Amino acid sequence: MEAKEISKAVIKRLPRYYRYLGELMEENVERISSNDLSKKMHVTASQIRQDLNNFGGFGQQGYGYNVRYLYTEIGKILGLDTVHPMIILGAGNLGQALANYVDFEKRGFKLVGIFDVNPVLEGIAVRGIEIQMLSDLPLFLKENEVEIAILTLPKIKAKEMAKILIDNGIKAIWNFAHIDLDAPEDVMVENVHLSESLMTLSYNLSEYRKEHEGM
Amino acid sequence: MEAKEISKAVIKRLPRYYRYLGELMEENVERISSNDLSKKMHVTASQIRQDLNNFGGFGQQGYGYNVRYLYTEIGKILGLDTVHPMIILGAGNLGQALANYVDFEKRGFKLVGIFDVNPVLEGIAVRGIEIQMLSDLPLFLKENEVEIAILTLPKIKAKEMAKILIDNGIKAIWNFAHIDLDAPEDVMVENVHLSESLMTLSYNLSEYRKEHEGM
DNA sequence: TAGATTGTTAATCGATTAACAATC
DNA sequence: TAGATTGTTAATCGATTAACAATC
Numbered sequence: 359m360e361a362k363e364i365s366k367a368v369i370k371r372l373p374r375y376y377r378y379l380g381e382l383m384e385e386n387v388e389r390i391s392s393n394d395l396s397k398k399m400h401v402t403a404s405q406i407r408q409d410l411n412n413f414g415g416f417g418q419q420g421y422g423y424n425v426r427y428l429y430t431e432i433g434k435i436l437g438l439d440t441v442h443p444m445i446i447l448g449a450g451n452l453g454q455a456l457a458n459y460v461d462f463e464k465r466g467f468k469l470v471g472i473f474d475v476n477p478v479l480e481g482i483a484v485r486g487i488e489i490q491m492l493s494d495l496p497l498f499l500k501e502n503e504v505e506i507a508i509l510t511l512p513k514i515k516a517k518e519m520a521k522i523l524i525d526n527g528i529k530a531i532w533n534f535a536h537i538d539l540d541a542p543e544d545v546m547v548e549n550v551h552l553s554e555s556l557m558t559l560s561y562n563l564s565e566y567r568k569e570h571e572g573m
Numbered sequence: 574m575e576a577k578e579i580s581k582a583v584i585k586r587l588p589r590y591y592r593y594l595g596e597l598m599e600e601n602v603e604r605i606s607s608n609d610l611s612k613k614m615h616v617t618a619s620q621i622r623q624d625l626n627n628f629g630g631f632g633q634q635g636y637g638y639n640v641r642y643l644y645t646e647i648g649k650i651l652g653l654d655t656v657h658p659m660i661i662l663g664a665g666n667l668g669q670a671l672a673n674y675v676d677f678e679k680r681g682f683k684l685v686g687i688f689d690v691n692p693v694l695e696g697i698a699v700r701g702i703e704i705q706m707l708s709d710l711p712l713f714l715k716e717n718e719v720e721i722a723i724l725t726l727p728k729i730k731a732k733e734m735a736k737i738l739i740d741n742g743i744k745a746i747w748n749f750a751h752i753d754l755d756a757p758e759d760v761m762v763e764n765v766h767l768s769e770s771l772m773t774l775s776y777n778l779s780e781y782r783k784e785h786e787g788m
Numbered sequence: 789t790a791g792a793t794t795g796t797t798a799a800t801c802g803a804t805t806a807a808c809a810a811t812c
Numbered sequence: 813t814a815g816a817t818t819g820t821t822a823a824t825c826g827a828t829t830a831a832c833a834a835t836c
Binding site for chain 3: 391392393403407408410411415417418419420421422423
């Protein structure tokens, strides 16, 4: 039987729950009610209960939710209980920044390769991983198990490399290039369009100005 | 009279329209119908027309939309027709990566300062802007016009600096720290939670696996 | 047991899609 | 004018919130 599809909106909220539960754990909070959590997170208690119940009953009537248990369970749902080998394509500023993100490794996202076109970078180690040439990518993918590919290349190159990734069986792409990749539906693409995020901020700022300073 | 509020969902789609229109311009396409654009963007034509009509009638019956005109108008809506001086707090990998984003400057986002805690970085120039100490921030904000602050600091420091930014009249914060800033409602905060984005990808990947490989 | 709080159903709200009259 | 396509109203769909019975 097909489990009923969980909405994208719910899934995007999960990591935030996970973060708050992690913080509660650090503060040695043992249990929390949907109501108390709702106040901390500025969402409705109803939404919290609805969201969590998509995945099963994690709470207990009259008690609330056990923080550590819920944290662990959400972690499992997010796939943080297994190791995800990943590679970075593009060893520019952003690629290197991501390579140096300590948090990722802690959550099971293990960097196993970095690639670039620039021969000057070849062999330079970032976090103990030597930068390789993009031309070596197909062979690398055949010889190593890679789950996630991070794309921080300029858009033309990104499109080209996405094809190679997909042809070589990669099923998850974290895309930072300013394009929409056309991937088959068995390949997951998560986009981070930074300039679009900044434009949204700019919109809100301009809008606010118009309303408050006359226009 | 108060203009009716435009939904957040619509606003988040605007930069994507802007991007596609920019591409069409590069291809010298003069006009496009909502139907043709819908096929390119994989959204419904109805949504495109609805979205655009929130801001006024940009099209013409029987003709469609003039690409250049629509591009310019959306640019104005997004506030890209004016210069937004911005500063970066945190000159680590991510901060430097953002400082080097050429696209931002092209769109009017002008970097005017970079700050860090690390004295070793003091005076080093990134894109022609010398890194200053965070302790100089309050004075800098008083003497310079700054619209947008980019926060790429570790979370504890980020919270502290957000307060200083807000106290000094900054109205827009682009937050890359793994926290939710509590800002008054006249301060716009746009969050980029990279690890949460990666977790979403991880969820989708795990989910796909479960469905297709048995579990 | 009484009180608290979940899990879940029902009601509401908002966003998306469909349809079509207006009009270029 | 006839054809195309918008702008906009109405219908549908989905997501959020409210309510409350179940139960710890």
